[in-house]
Amino acid sequence: MNEVLSRYSGKGDELVPILQEVQEQFGYLPAEVMQQTAKFLHISDSTVFGVATFYAQFKFTPTGKRIVKVCRGTACHVRGGARILNEVERQLGITPGETTDDLEYSLETIACFGSCALAPIVVIDKTVYGRMTTKKVGGVLH
Amino acid sequence: MTFDEIRSQARAEWETLEHSDKPHILVGTATCGRASGALAVLEAIKSELAKRNIEAIITQVGCIGLCYAEPLVDVVKPNRSRICYGNITPEIIPRLIEDYVINDNPCPDLALGTIGDDSIDGIPKLFELPMLKPQVRIVLRNCGIIDPENINHYIARGGYSGLVKALGMKPEEVIEEIKRSGLRGRGGAGFPTGLKWEFCRQSPGKVKYLICNADEGDPGAFMNRSLLEGDPHAVLEGMLIGAYAIGATEGYIYIRAEYPLAIERLELALRQVAEYGLAGDNILDSNFSFHITIKQGAGAFVCGEETALMASIEGKRGMPRSRPPFPAQSGLWGKPTNINNVGTWGHVSAILQRGSNWYASYGSEKSKGTKVFALAGKVNRTGLIEVPIGISLQEIIYGIGGGIPDGKRFKAVQTGGPSGGFLPASLLNLPVGYEELTEAGSIMGSGGMIVLDEDNCIVDTARFFLSFTQAESCGKCVPCRLGTKQMLDILEDITNGKGKLEDIDLLEDLAKDVVAGSLCALGGTAPNPVLTSIRYFRDEYEAHIRDKRCPALVCSELISYYILPDKCEGCGICLRDCPAEAISGGKRMIHIIDQGKCIKCGTCLDVCPTRFSAVVKVSGEKVTVPSKPIPVAATKKAGAPTNLGN
Numbered sequence: 001m002n003e004v005l006s007r008y009s010g011k012g013d014e015l016v017p018i019l020q021e022v023q024e025q026f027g028y029l030p031a032e033v034m035q036q037t038a039k040f041l042h043i044s045d046s047t048v049f050g051v052a053t054f055y056a057q058f059k060f061t062p063t064g065k066r067i068v069k070v071c072r073g074t075a076c077h078v079r080g081g082a083r084i085l086n087e088v089e090r091q092l093g094i095t096p097g098e099t100t101d102d103l104e105y106s107l108e109t110i111a112c113f114g115s116c117a118l119a120p121i122v123v124i125d126k127t128v129y130g131r132m133t134t135k136k137v138g139g140v141l142h
Numbered sequence: 143m144t145f146d147e148i149r150s151q152a153r154a155e156w157e158t159l160e161h162s163d164k165p166h167i168l169v170g171t172a173t174c175g176r177a178s179g180a181l182a183v184l185e186a187i188k189s190e191l192a193k194r195n196i197e198a199i200i201t202q203v204g205c206i207g208l209c210y211a212e213p214l215v216d217v218v219k220p221n222r223s224r225i226c227y228g229n230i231t232p233e234i235i236p237r238l239i240e241d242y243v244i245n246d247n248p249c250p251d252l253a254l255g256t257i258g259d260d261s262i263d264g265i266p267k268l269f270e271l272p273m274l275k276p277q278v279r280i281v282l283r284n285c286g287i288i289d290p291e292n293i294n295h296y297i298a299r300g301g302y303s304g305l306v307k308a309l310g311m312k313p314e315e316v317i318e319e320i321k322r323s324g325l326r327g328r329g330g331a332g333f334p335t336g337l338k339w340e341f342c343r344q345s346p347g348k349v350k351y352l353i354c355n356a357d358e359g360d361p362g363a364f365m366n367r368s369l370l371e372g373d374p375h376a377v378l379e380g381m382l383i384g385a386y387a388i389g390a391t392e393g394y395i396y397i398r399a400e401y402p403l404a405i406e407r408l409e410l411a412l413r414q415v416a417e418y419g420l421a422g423d424n425i426l427d428s429n430f431s432f433h434i435t436i437k438q439g440a441g442a443f444v445c446g447e448e449t450a451l452m453a454s455i456e457g458k459r460g461m462p463r464s465r466p467p468f469p470a471q472s473g474l475w476g477k478p479t480n481i482n483n484v485g486t487w488g489h490v491s492a493i494l495q496r497g498s499n500w501y502a503s504y505g506s507e508k509s510k511g512t513k514v515f516a517l518a519g520k521v522n523r524t525g526l527i528e529v530p531i532g533i534s535l536q537e538i539i540y541g542i543g544g545g546i547p548d549g550k551r552f553k554a555v556q557t558g559g560p561s562g563g564f565l566p567a568s569l570l571n572l573p574v575g576y577e578e579l580t581e582a583g584s585i586m587g588s589g590g591m592i593v594l595d596e597d598n599c600i601v602d603t604a605r606f607f608l609s610f611t612q613a614e615s616c617g618k619c620v621p622c623r624l625g626t627k628q629m630l631d632i633l634e635d636i637t638n639g640k641g642k643l644e645d646i647d648l649l650e651d652l653a654k655d656v657v658a659g660s661l662c663a664l665g666g667t668a669p670n671p672v673l674t675s676i677r678y679f680r681d682e683y684e685a686h687i688r689d690k691r692c693p694a695l696v697c698s699e700l701i702s703y704y705i706l707p708d709k710c711e712g713c714g715i716c717l718r719d720c721p722a723e724a725i726s727g728g729k730r731m732i733h734i735i736d737q738g739k740c741i742k743c744g745t746c747l748d749v750c751p752t753r754f755s756a757v758v759k760v761s762g763e764k765v766t767v768p769s770k771p772i773p774v775a776a777t778k779k780a781g782a783p784t785n786l787g788n
Binding site: 011012013014015016017019020050051054055056057058072073074075076077078079083086087090110111112113114115116117118119121126128129130131134135 | 173174176177178209210212358359360361362363364367399400401402437438439440441442443454455456457458459460461516517518519520524525526556559590592594598603606607610614616721743744745748
């Protein structure tokens with residue numbers, strides 16, 4: 001954490017970039033880290049918490065090893081994205097925002113991944129799977 | 143180095159590439175290409191070339207917009223036109239390399255078209271294809287053509303000559319040039335760009351900021367991502383020109399974190415312009431200095447709104463504030479600030495490079511130039527397109543898009559994302575322009591264009607958009623926070639078969655209040671999908687409410703699945719795959735779905751072999767089925783009717 005902070009000068013507009021870097025390292029934002037960030041930027045804990053909870057990107061509980069994101073954008077919706085999400089939920093046994101008990105998978109939805117021409121889309125970690133079908137779900141998950 | 147030296151060096155590099163005696167292979171590896179497997183194709187190319195000991199130049203390019211045919215691979219052989227191949231898989235690569243790279247068979251069956259003067263037998267010219275012919279590529283001039291990671295490619299094709307031209311003019315003259323071009327904001331609202339700059343220029347204050355809005359949050363829109371991935375310098379050059387005209391010394395690119403490749407390419411592009419002295423202090427010895435910083439968004443749709451975006455850059459919760467003061471007077475950190483969308487900046491660089499008269503020769507009376515759209519949904523040729531403003535929806539959807547797949551009927555086109563509206567078939571002749579679309583109840587928006595066919599439910603899609611805006615409402619003002627929630631509740635009732643006829647009027651009333659009372663454009667436009675869907679598709683609302691029927695067979699509470707007794711062969715596949723264990727039956731016994739247990743996932747319909755096609759989906763009707771599984775033969779012999787109890 002100190003290493004992350006050493007790259008910043010302590011100005012208020014660095015809050016979001018710091019939180020982003022912390023999350024990249026820890027996978028989520030531990031409470032102590034947010035407190036440390038508040039101290040570093042000379043702002044209150046509640047300001048940090050207020051900003052962190054405002055943005056969808058930030059998570060406050062540990063996430064699974066693999067992050068499965070199902071796109072819920074318009075193009076995906078009209079091409080059956082809801083059914084893809086149902087199938088992923090069924091196979092992983094979790095709903096969006098949850099992590100499997102073995103900490104293997106976290107499931108999230110994203111508003112739009114911007115690969116609409118290949119809808120519906122599933123993103124696992126950094127790999128994008130286009131033209132998904134319910135039958136392909138098992139194959140990309142395992 | 144002077145700009146002339148930089149340019150001649152860049153041109154020399156481009157010429158060498160164009161006239162290389164080695165084959166040149168280009169792979170489209172933007173995010174959409176990668177989603178369809180372009181990186182695997184790239185690897186296959188590299189290993190096949192290595193295996194056969196062939197020397198070739200490989201370039202990764204951005205998206206040319208033919209997303210439906212991804213992955214795309216182009217091959218240029220010495221003194222031949224470039225051939226663009228579509229739907230390439232790693233398995234095709236050995237054949238392509240054997241037949242065309244080594245031998246001289248251009249594989250017309252795999253080719254989409256050629257780029258260049260030389261024609262090749264059996265392959266059409268790419269830009270003569272119906273998908274591309276009506277397009278005018280101004281913003282997308284380099285996308286898919288150049289290596290976006292090589293600044294020399296951009297410069298060789300006229301890049302940064304617009305900046306040089308601007309630096310030779312007075313800032314006021316640059317603003318005049320933009321005014322003359324007729325350019326309007328491509329983020330969606332369509333405010334005249336030159337005028338916006340003038341306000342900011344005239345605002346008192348030494349420190350001014352310039353922002354590029356790359357927080358492309360509309361679901362169903364990918365214009366900004368494609369441009370930043372395919373030609374980042376076109377945007378940077380536009381920003382530099384704008385900064386010079388306005389008198390800004392600091393600039394930000396606010397980009398959503400969901401676009402990692404675009405961010406990577408922007409970072410690289412920023413290092414390149416710094417190295418060439420095209421950004422930073424005393425740019426090209428002109429005394430003009432401009433520094434650009436990238437700020438990543440953190441997943442909040444409302445941050446596309448300019449005042450919320452600035453709050454987010456300042457490290458605060460990204461909530462909008464009331465205007466005035468407008469950002470041109472008091473924006474980022476209270477200083478005069480000018481914000482334009484990625485697309486607008488792409489137009490600016492082209493206008494300075496080629497002149498306002500040239501630019502204004504495209505488009506319609508009220509709106510000059512072109513607009514980039516992300517064409518997606520139920521259309522044959524999905525992709526990224528750039529068309530002159532004023533083209534009709536019909537030309538876009540049927541001409542460029544090639545119509546609706548599988549012979550289905552067109553139902554509506556949705557423009558402007560969650561802030562826009564649905565336009566029915568009767569408006570297909572509508573020219574695409576800011577005023578025309580607004581009059582029809584939609585908006586031009588940032589450029590999302592989603593086509594819906596008869597299998598899409600309008601009420602469900604309106605509910606989908608509202609669930610998005612409701613979730614993304616920042617909660618600061620009451621009309622948006624509570625109004626969208628109430629509207630969503632009503633829409634959910636309707637799609638769940640619990641709606642009342644008076645709900646339609648109530649929705650319209652609520653919508654008007656949300657539009658009138660919301661603080662920012664998120665709430666101000668959120669009701670548009672609902673309002674247009676009622677305006678043009680009221681009968682669908684009535685079918686859901688009065689007949690408890692979803693005509694498109696989408697709303698799960700209103701549909702049922704049945705197994706037709708005279709078609710079921712008792713194969714057991716649906717019984718085995720049903721996740722709810724709602725199907726009873728046995729070998730050679732007619733299967734029956736327990737309607738109480740059915741979760742309406744549609745698995746039975748998907749898995750029933752097409753030669754039986756025994757599963758049907760219905761809404762508002764009942765199918766008579768046996769009360770318990772009976773042997774298959776019994777109904778076959780009796781010749782039982784299909785019993786689609788209408």
